[in-house]
Amino acid sequence: MIRLAIVDDHAIVRAGFREMLNDEMGLTIQFEASTGEEAQSLLREHPCDVLMLDLSLPDQNGIDVLRAVRQRYESTQVLIISSFSEERYALSMIRNGASGYLCKDCDQADLINAIHTVAQGRRYVSSTTADLLAREMAGESQKLPHEQLSDREMQVFMRLVKGESVSVIAQDLHLSVKTVSTYRSRLLEKLGVASNAELTTYAHQQGLLLS
Template structure:
């Protein structure tokens, strides 16, 4: 598989953002051996943003479930600050809600970690050509979602930030912890929590936790 970078004698630069060292090692080996890329690594959002500030990258492989700020949280920031970088979102979750949010916030591709080793090279080739990479099964699910006239499930009514706070609440994080992770005040966390409960027609954090577990929205 040849890329425009190779034809120009340039080395593609790919930043791999994931907190699982074993997964990073596997994907890094593929990227180096198959396309000769220069691969940088980051285990959390803070290190990822430092890497992005220090160097210019062609592609970012971004895990959703990072410690601290999640991939969904920093995706809009990456797209705003580094508009030329192609972002491929990786997820342990196969829920279409994550794909919809990632693509809406500027991701060029969405891959589940289970399928990433098989589809990653095709995804990189596609996004480097300026197009989005969407697998056939995801395209079918997104088409069904768009065409469906049925009401949205409760968590689909949340904004991206509300969805992030919801997932942190569901992961049993305290308001103080959420405040520190998202760099917002505890009062703002409380405001988001009240809004989330109202939108989802629930009355407690326990209900949110049970809902998130049922819908596989937390690890």
């Protein structure tokens, strides 16, 4: 029996996924959560095999939650379910530890296939993501600047564009202010911008703002 969790801040979305999965044999929904903090708290009491995770949450972005789950719950596979297209985030999320990436408008069959695939410890790669990977490996597509960011750089980037200060980021990520400042400097250099405002403009232009 695959133990499943659904993490999304919209009750109607969770209900839609629940309806899609209710009649599927071999699946049981362990819990639902509307925030990243709630999901991590419930995971401590209710271990699950697959965590369906939205990228846009009210308290934490999905990138932070993904990192925390991969560090603390190694046996839990994270399947990103997002309203953002695969072109924007799929490769980055898979590189940073996600077991798969699907858009919220996916077919029921694709969702069930993805859950079973990642529950077996394998990566789920849709035809769209597979094409992106193939073009990248063949040198037919050039990485955008943000696609070259490390896991931690992406975390800091997504928090800066939300307007969080370096000190707040340092506290939340349990890092020193100096370390976060270093990550910020690297971001500015890699993305070719000179300020937090320009970072936000870049995120907006690339369709990366999670909320």
